[in-house]
Amino acid sequence: MASMVVGSASPWLRSRIIPEVAHPIFRQSSSSSLHYRPRNNRAFSLFRRRLSFSISASSVNSSLPPPTPEKKKKRVVDDLGQVRVRFAPSPTGNLHVGGARTALFNYLFARSKGGKFVLRIEDTDLERSTRESEEALLHDLSWLGLHWDEGPGVGGDYGPYRQSERNVLYKQYAEKLLKSGHVYRCFCSNEELEKMKEIAKLKQLPPVYIGKWADASYEEVEVELAKGTPYTYRFRVPKEGSLQIDDLIRGEVSWNLNTLGDFVIMRSNGQPVYNFCVTVDDATMSISHVIRAEEHLPNTLRQALIYKALGFQMPCFAHVSLILAPDRSKLSKRHGATSVGQFREMGYLPQAMVNYLALLGWGDGTENEFFTLEQLVEKFSIDRVNKSGAIFDSTKLRWMNGQHLRSLPSEELTKLIGEHWKSTGILTESEGLFIEEVVQLLKDGIDLIPDSDKALSNLLSYPLYATLASPEGKPVLQDGLPEVAASLLATYDSGELLGALEEGHAGWQKWVKSFGKSLKRKGKSLFMPLRVLLTGKLHGPDMGPSVLLLHKAGSSNVVAAQAGFVTLDDRFKMLREIKWESFNSDQTVLESAAAVSN
Incomplete structure (x- = not known):
């Protein structure tokens, strides 16, 4: 048994390897462990010998004793050098409040650590992605005050920041994996793949790939290439073992590798698959922490295998719970307004939206519920994010908006409401002594700017x-x-x-x-x-x-x-x-x- 330091990134990682055989592509992060048994493959001479080894890694500092469990999470957060997080929406529709909260948590974490908040547009779904949706996303984020340090319209050293502009990079890394044997060409037709799924379903087994191309010979591959048969790139997943991560919110999460099967990273049309793009992007953009919705948790297994195959250091992961409707189902359009744009049009203030979204799964440990964005940056800590689902309460959001509205300087409040009254045709002017006095009189009954119409009309009426x-x-x-x-x-x-x-x-x-x-x-x-x-x-x-x-x-x-x-x-x-x-x-x-x- 040997003990060694893997990689040169800070902090150092002390790994135990059993037996004393390990491939140099495995560069461990501070928050994962992998038990890997490569398969015998005629096309992959590196793994012709059947080896079994285990790597477990933990973050250490040469000048400090091993971390206690309660300090482990904090050290994972603090000891990785500059914090770099990203929000990576797909421009296929409006910015959902769940996505806005994910962006907010990333923003708060980066600002609280003096790090960078990166915006990346994941537009590989060419049929559904539109530039109009992208512009709406950027507008919504800017309206919320979540200004990004790198990304569209800002630039940065790690661009381009749209996945559709990074295809050359994905192909380079796909070829690297093909050359190393971690990826192989799969010539299976759609009919063959559907048949595999049906057989697995009848046997009540996971729908894993069992095709012949994982073990095809060089000659068999060359024949299909000569015929021009379409092919995908499949990642070679170990048949045995497990992978574990220490999620900053959910704790230890593990998967058995035999439930996965070899998965596609490049489609037959040359387009990369989501999990491959995300891994390459996060690694090449030096993302240190991936804070995202829990629905992405299953993707972590595929991404972790790709990280290790390419020799990239894995980031820390933090999977945030879903936002639930009052009936505890996933919040959706059937429950009413769900997008940031809808709430903006309804008259909600950005500072109220930010305040409320922050409280969906997070709190500072006190009874206080009223925060400005600057106060949230000061107070935010990832270890206070709750792993259980948060209920979206529109009544409380309305109340909170009223609190923020009435806390505005009187000049700003008067300007907002006065302009609204003029735009709706109730008043002929938007400013003046009358408007100042009537706003002060009615403001306690106004939670949303449009509420002011009813309040003023009620004052002017005589029933x-x-x-x-x-x-x-x-x-x-x-x-x-x-x-x-x-x-x-x-x-x-x-x-x-x-x-x-x-x-x-x-x-x-x-x-x-x-x-x-x-x-x-x-x-x-x-x-x-x-x-x-x-x-x-x-x-x-x-x-x-x-x-x-x-x-x-x-x-x-x-x-x-x-x-x-x-x-x-x-x-x-x-x-x-x-x-x-x-x-x-x-x-x-x-x-x-x-x-x-x-």
Whole structure:
């Protein structure tokens, strides 16, 4: 038995080899172990002798004692030199919230470690990939604030950053594997492959490749090449043994190699297969950590075999749990909005989306749920990412958006909502004192920017008849409302009320106090009838600022004609025309009044 240091990359790797025979292509990472028994192959003289060996590797530092289990994960993260992570979407559709969270975790990990966040476009699916989808992906990531250090539009030392532009590289490495014997040409037809699958299914076995081309002679291969028979490149998988990785989120994960079978890395049309592209790209771009969705976990076995066959150092892997719907199924379109673009169009803020996505499977260990992107970078740690599925709660996302919206500087909030009101045709202007004051009045009831339409329309409306006809309005009606209305009309006609409104908040408070004293009313018995008579509603934002804003809106042209605004003058005209005696206990009369109001 021998002990040796494999490879020159930091950190050093101490490997145990049994027996003292190992092929130099195996350069071990700090997070994997491989038990490999190569098959006897006429076309692969390197493996003509049937050898059996085992390699197990762990990260060590020559100046430190072996790591304890609790320190192992941290050392795997910290001791590999510069952190380089990548987000590698396929431009075949919109950016799903699951993909956005994966991008976010990669971004946070890179920034928290002073590393690089790389964006790579995996567009080898030529039929489904479009440049429009790619542009939408880039736009969504930029909108979220996840700016990449290398990738499309930015460049970098490891480009090109689109897989469709890297075919020459893939072919070079495929030829290298063919030459070393790790890959062979497979001339099986589709019919033959389907027959193998059927036989495996009948025998209740994994659908592994059992064709003859793994052990074909040089002469047999040359005959098919001369005939021009189409062929794929298949990777030669050991028949025995297992592979294990130490996933930074899921812990130890292992596979038996006999469940895999020889797999294709290059199609007959010359196009590389996903797992081969990803491995070559991650290795040649010096990616140190692969943080991706757990649905990619099965791909890790194929990729690990390719890493080792090419002599590349494996990165650390971290597989993030799926995002689930409330029914604990995989989140999909049937559950509503699922793409970043949809949420942006619905009025969500990027900072709220980032905050919420970060909390899907991660937390800082406190009760705090409100984070800016900068705070997330400071707090983020991969060992606090949960391996169980996270439930996507749209109600909580809406609440969180409201928190972020109301935390914006007042100038920014006013600008956002003012521009929205003008664009929807409710107001004729997007800025000014009226808009500043009405935003401050209504903001507590606004979680999404489009909510502001309903909030403002509600303020401008005057559903008096509907309120009086409602069961909730009956107690107010029976509490001397006609008498209060008569006194209110008198103070309006005298100009006393309008004069008070011209003086602003102080004038309003002085008038209310005087008006209540004249009626010998205070508290709820004063304010409830006043609210109903002046706003037409039983509930709403603070009555004083509401009435002051209604007065300002009526004396300016800021409200568009089509907004359904009922001015104070028009409200008092309606009060003057009400036949109070018709509002009795007869429900038919009340329903009729409600119909008129509607």
